[in-house]
Amino acid sequence: MKKIYSLNLIAYIMLTTEIEPTYEKDKDGLIYAKFPYCQGVSFAIRQFRDSKCSVNLHSFLNCYKAIRKGIREVE
Numbered sequence: 661m662k663k664i665y666s667l668n669l670i671a672y673i674m675l676t677t678e679i680e681p682t683y684e685k686d687k688d689g690l691i692y693a694k695f696p697y698c699q700g701v702s703f704a705i706r707q708f709r710d711s712k713c714s715v716n717l718h719s720f721l722n723c724y725k726a727i728r729k730g731i732r733e734v735e
Contacts, residue, residue: 661694662701669708671723675715676704683730691731 664670670681670693677700681693695701707713 662697663692663694665690665692667724667727669705670727671720672708672713672715673701673704674723674726675719676707677701680726681730683734685734691734693727693730 664673664681673679673695674681679695679698679701681695683691683693685691
């Protein structure tokens with residue numbers, strides 16, 4: 661499983677792969693998302709790091725809404 665702390669990256673992976681992560685808290689109390697190791701997640705991370713990366717803003721913000729819900733369930 662791949663641990664990701666960046667909300668923007670989490671939202672991008674969710675948007676491009678349609679994979680829902682699981683959320684957990686680390687020993688410092690920070691919440692992170694866990695995605696399975698797969699080609700789709702790895703490809704999404706590479707795309708996200710590209711300076712020409714673009715998304716549909718409305719869909720991206722909907723992913724943020726889902727992330728907030730997942731984080732509230734962990735807290």
